[in-house]
Amino acid sequence: MAFISSGYNPDKPMENRITDIGPRSFEEFYPPVIKKNKGAWDYHEIVKPGVLKHVGLSGDVVYTVRVGAARLMSVTHIREICEIAEKHCGGHLRFTTRNNVEFMVETEAALDGLLADLASRKFAGGSFKFPVGGTGACVSNIVHTQGYVHCHTPATDASGPVKAVMDDMFEYFQSMTLPAMVRISLACCLNMCGAVHCSDIGIVGIHRKPPIVEHDRLDNICEVPLAISACPTGAIKPAKVEIDGKKVNSVAVNASRCMYCGNCYTMCPAMPLASGEGDGIVLMVGGKVSNRISMPKFSKVVVAFIPNEPPRWPTLTKMVKQIVEVYAKEARKYERLGEWAERIGWEKFFELCDLEFTHHCIDDFRDPAYYTWRQSTQFKFTKHIEA
Amino acid sequence: MAKHQTPLLDQLETGPWPSFVSDIKQEAAHRAANPDGVDYQIPVDCPSDLLGVLELSFKDKETHWKHGGIVGVFGYGGGVIGRYCDQPEMFPGVAHFHTVRLAQPSGKYYTADYLRGIMDIWDLRGSGLTNMHGSTGDIVLLGTTTPQLEEIFFDVTHKMNTDLGGSGGNLRTPADCLGQSRCEFACYDTQDLCHTLTNDYQDELHRPAFPYKFKFKFDGCPNGCVASIARSDFSVIGTWKSDIRIDQDRVKAYVAGEFKPGGGSHAGRDWGKFDIVKEVVDRCPTGCMSYDGAKLSIDNANCTRCMHCINTMPAAVKIGEETGASILLGAKAPILDGAQMSSLLVPFVVVEKPYDEIKEVIENIWDWWMEEGKNRERVGETMKRLSFQKLLEVTNIKAMPQHVKEPRSNPYIFFKEEEVPGGFEHDEAAYRQRHMR
Numbered sequence A: 001m002a003f004i005s006s007g008y009n010p011d012k013p014m015e016n017r018i019t020d021i022g023p024r025s026f027e028e029f030y031p032p033v034i035k036k037n038k039g040a041w042d043y044h045e046i047v048k049p050g051v052l053k054h055v056g057l058s059g060d061v062v063y064t065v066r067v068g069a070a071r072l073m074s075v076t077h078i079r080e081i082c083e084i085a086e087k088h089c090g091g092h093l094r095f096t097t098r099n100n101v102e103f104m105v106e107t108e109a110a111l112d113g114l115l116a117d118l119a120s121r122k123f124a125g126g127s128f129k130f131p132v133g134g135t136g137a138c139v140s141n142i143v144h145t146q147g148y149v150h151c152h153t154p155a156t157d158a159s160g161p162v163k164a165v166m167d168d169m170f171e172y173f174q175s176m177t178l179p180a181m182v183r184i185s186l187a188c189c190l191n192m193c194g195a196v197h198c199s200d201i202g203i204v205g206i207h208r209k210p211p212i213v214e215h216d217r218l219d220n221i222c223e224v225p226l227a228i229s230a231c232p233t234g235a236i237k238p239a240k241v242e243i244d245g246k247k248v249n250s251v252a253v254n255a256s257r258c259m260y261c262g263n264c265y266t267m268c269p270a271m272p273l274a275s276g277e278g279d280g281i282v283l284m285v286g287g288k289v290s291n292r293i294s295m296p297k298f299s300k301v302v303v304a305f306i307p308n309e310p311p312r313w314p315t316l317t318k319m320v321k322q323i324v325e326v327y328a329k330e331a332r333k334y335e336r337l338g339e340w341a342e343r344i345g346w347e348k349f350f351e352l353c354d355l356e357f358t359h360h361c362i363d364d365f366r367d368p369a370y371y372t373w374r375q376s377t378q379f380k381f382t383k384h385i386e387a
Numbered sequence B: 001m002a003k004h005q006t007p008l009l010d011q012l013e014t015g016p017w018p019s020f021v022s023d024i025k026q027e028a029a030h031r032a033a034n035p036d037g038v039d040y041q042i043p044v045d046c047p048s049d050l051l052g053v054l055e056l057s058f059k060d061k062e063t064h065w066k067h068g069g070i071v072g073v074f075g076y077g078g079g080v081i082g083r084y085c086d087q088p089e090m091f092p093g094v095a096h097f098h099t100v101r102l103a104q105p106s107g108k109y110y111t112a113d114y115l116r117g118i119m120d121i122w123d124l125r126g127s128g129l130t131n132m133h134g135s136t137g138d139i140v141l142l143g144t145t146t147p148q149l150e151e152i153f154f155d156v157t158h159k160m161n162t163d164l165g166g167s168g169g170n171l172r173t174p175a176d177c178l179g180q181s182r183c184e185f186a187c188y189d190t191q192d193l194c195h196t197l198t199n200d201y202q203d204e205l206h207r208p209a210f211p212y213k214f215k216f217k218f219d220g221c222p223n224g225c226v227a228s229i230a231r232s233d234f235s236v237i238g239t240w241k242s243d244i245r246i247d248q249d250r251v252k253a254y255v256a257g258e259f260k261p262g263g264g265s266h267a268g269r270d271w272g273k274f275d276i277v278k279e280v281v282d283r284c285p286t287g288c289m290s291y292d293g294a295k296l297s298i299d300n301a302n303c304t305r306c307m308h309c310i311n312t313m314p315a316a317v318k319i320g321e322e323t324g325a326s327i328l329l330g331a332k333a334p335i336l337d338g339a340q341m342s343s344l345l346v347p348f349v350v351v352e353k354p355y356d357e358i359k360e361v362i363e364n365i366w367d368w369w370m371e372e373g374k375n376r377e378r379v380g381e382t383m384k385r386l387s388f389q390k391l392l393e394v395t396n397i398k399a400m401p402q403h404v405k406e407p408r409s410n411p412y413i414f415f416k417e418e419e420v421p422g423g424f425e426h427d428e429a430a431y432r433q434r435h436m437r
């Protein structure tokens, strides 16, 4: 390999330097029909799952084909996306917030050609490259984080569980049979880069062991006061530890106060807490961000721990499917998962979905916990109450 | 022959959903074959080694990435995340594997030309693997070595007229929904506002001066497609003030079945004939709609703009003409003290270039948070610690009932000294004259 210079001169870093220019302007990228009708769209229809038709006040029409994608994408795959955009869409395309790709065309003939082309493309392993779906009352693509692919704090993987869950949810991605949209998100630790706390189904990686404390190097590589102040529960105290007859500064962790958030590890690499046997997934459901009918809601913990079972996470996928299927059967039209659970009551939700209610599901974290307990005699009798 | 055996990952190649494993393998094969004769500037086999390290993680159920190191480009405090493998001898191709974040165009519209240009740079100087896109919105280029960072920065700025995104304690790359570009519900131009603020605040984006990260997200309407209320410190959500517009002829067309409810959003199941009273009027959360068999009416003064009627009959029922946005503040993930959504701060603001009114709110908040915020404290936590009242004070906003879901239910009220006649001082002598000890 021969080093190829971009033109950057390390001796004069400011020479020809361009900074603070921000992103390219969106105006450069709009397809012509979008540019022309911006701010003047009349209405839309979903022609079939994954195909939107927007009609402008001008009478113009644009068809959008939404395809699912793995967020992790290669240069080769993106070049193929570009090739499709050039072949069918005048070289334009867009990505959605939920990692879908959208191709836009203006005529039904072009739409048919595009759909046929997309359907024909598969990866060598057999999976679809461009599955069409993700519109209306469906399970759309999963918003997720890095996992084992590229982060230092995950308690589970991201791409693996997402692939496994979406394989299982595929029929719901490609149809519109649910009472309302179901938004699934995954975050591989409590940092929640993906902020999944308001999702219909949130899959969250959690650790379950307090951190290891590497006394022999902690004081050398970490600021002890920073590590101590990083802990939200005050579980970390300064400590003197003897190593080879020498007293060194370190910390001690009060295991019973630790909730395994990993914040100390973020501040101090000598406090790792990942553990193959300890780590796993918590399942949270019933959140939403839309204001439709009811206000936005937080997701609630319904399964406190699911072990990591790579490569296909069978317990996780089974539980997600179980919840989606019961919801599909029981909820009313337009009712989001959380709205349904609130209408029937969470005790009923646990019974119908056949999920075990454990003590972990009762909030005990600070003041807000009290407001989730039941200050009422109104409840439903379910199998949980023994005669 | 694959460089590493990946029996676990191979099981993720089956099933209908696009397989990231197949895609990485495709890239590994492409680099090995090198049909375009690229003089790869980082190890050719990094996609293979990424599969190798991932396979090991699947086996161990633990990540093999170390704590990031501080790497970056000259003059910027963010945009690059240092990443090192903890098994560099087994996987030398990914021993140093830093992430580069690029600022995505608002609305995430692209041309093939532009994307290809970015990909050519990344093919030459990086792993050939990306995230489209990161959780915050950036184009994420996944894995390169330290000597390539300045080269990549030089190439993307010079050839692609594109800058890095944010990371660390600074403004993160703002993101928006597609808004007016293709959505009839949008109440303002999300793309223009997002792009303008991103450019106006480049200094805050590249040079960390904040206690912690700060995110802007822009939703065009209360449907919240970019989840700003959950995923951004500063959430701008489109809304309107004037009456919802109703086209009564089209309402009749929905009732007659000529338009499908929700544009066909529920067409996959037989839910029976569209029933406007049951599905729209009775589901209105404020009970402010009525239908007399011919005409749909809305008592607009009691509508909370939830979008249900509009979503259900998009051709007939439309947002009011006097549009703007609500500003909410303080969403964050659970670390440290529990998850938060943004809370309503400005019920209505007109969204017009050059957006001075919005920028004034932003800058007042930043001044306060940079002064009062603790290290690694999100603004939502500062609000909780110092009170909503304090936030109102620093933003010069008057308290109003819209700020709360309900008034407080405890009487532990902090009065300001000037609100109490005579201040906090007692006249002790006079008190004792009235009351014997």
Ligand code: SF4
Pocket: A145, A146, A147, A151, A152, A153, A154, A155, A187, A188, A189, A190, A191, A192, A193, A194
């Ligand atoms: S959620 Fe946590 S583990 Fe996952 S990518 Fe973000 S910080 Fe890393």
Ligand code: SF4
Pocket: A210, A211, A230, A231, A232, A233, A234, A235, A236, A253, A257, A258, A259, A260, A261, A262, A263, A264, A265, A273
């Ligand atoms: S993991 Fe979290 S709760 Fe436990 S010691 Fe570290 S910072 Fe404290």
Ligand code: SF4
Pocket: B177, B178, B179, B180, B183, B184, B185, B186, B187, B219, B220, B221, B222, B223, B224, B225, B226
């Ligand atoms: S948030 Fe509203 S305006 Fe924006 S894309 Fe979604 S529905 Fe349309």
Ligand code: SF4
Pocket: A293, B283, B284, B285, B286, B287, B288, B289, B298, B302, B303, B304, B305, B306, B307, B308, B309, B310
């Ligand atoms: S927007 Fe919501 S609250 Fe307003 S009339 Fe329609 S359904 Fe009722």
